[in-house]
Amino acid sequence: MRPILIAALALTPLPATADDITDALNAAISAYEAGDVGDALGEIAYVTQLLNALQAEGFTAFLPPALDGWTRTESDDISATLGFMGGGTAAEATYSGPGSSFTITMMADNPMVASMAAILGNPAIMGTMGRIERIGGEMFLDADGSLATLIGGRILIQAEGGDVTEMAAHLEQIDFNALVSFGQ
Numbered sequence: 001m002r003p004i005l006i007a008a009l010a011l012t013p014l015p016a017t018a019d020d021i022t023d024a025l026n027a028a029i030s031a032y033e034a035g036d037v038g039d040a041l042g043e044i045a046y047v048t049q050l051l052n053a054l055q056a057e058g059f060t061a062f063l064p065p066a067l068d069g070w071t072r073t074e075s076d077d078i079s080a081t082l083g084f085m086g087g088g089t090a091a092e093a094t095y096s097g098p099g100s101s102f103t104i105t106m107m108a109d110n111p112m113v114a115s116m117a118a119i120l121g122n123p124a125i126m127g128t129m130g131r132i133e134r135i136g137g138e139m140f141l142d143a144d145g146s147l148a149t150l151i152g153g154r155i156l157i158q159a160e161g162g163d164v165t166e167m168a169a170h171l172e173q174i175d176f177n178a179l180v181s182f183g184q
Helices: 003-011 018-033 037-060 077-085 111-120 123-129 164-171 176-180
Strands: 071-074 089-097 100-108 131-135 138-143 146-151 155-160
Touching (some): 037 089, 111 123, 111 146, 111 155, 123 131, 123 138, 138 164, 146 164, 146 176, 155 164
Antiparallel strands (some): 071 089, 089 100, 138 146, 146 155
16 A cells, blocks of 8 residues: 555544554554554555454444334344455344344345355246245345345345245345445
């Protein structure tokens, strides 16, 4: 990363962890100027981690709220898993209600999502793999009670482990139009 870009990022106001981000960016600049490329890369990796965490917080806001009689528990584990899948942003929550529970997972901008695009981006192929359900104006693949769709060609949404009707009722609350613009 070029020193000018690092400096520009350091001057950009950021939310809650801005001090950590600014400190790490300044440390990267200092290491770079001192000729210590290894330390500069380490600081940039740390900044990347912090910025990904900020982005994940914004992504989590797109998870639907729990319906009446249900509770939503967000998972912190999903973001760590993405490192093994090539990066990106993810959010996950478990919804517990009267006698059942299910999980909704959203992932954006990673190789796994790209690999699913060939299937979930093509209704003809989706139809050969299961039943197509229209939820909130979007086509979801219902494959053995697991619902999945691709939003904007880059955001995978999956709901699994519960009754399709209950999962669909929760998924209908997602603002798919706003989700398309996430991170762009």
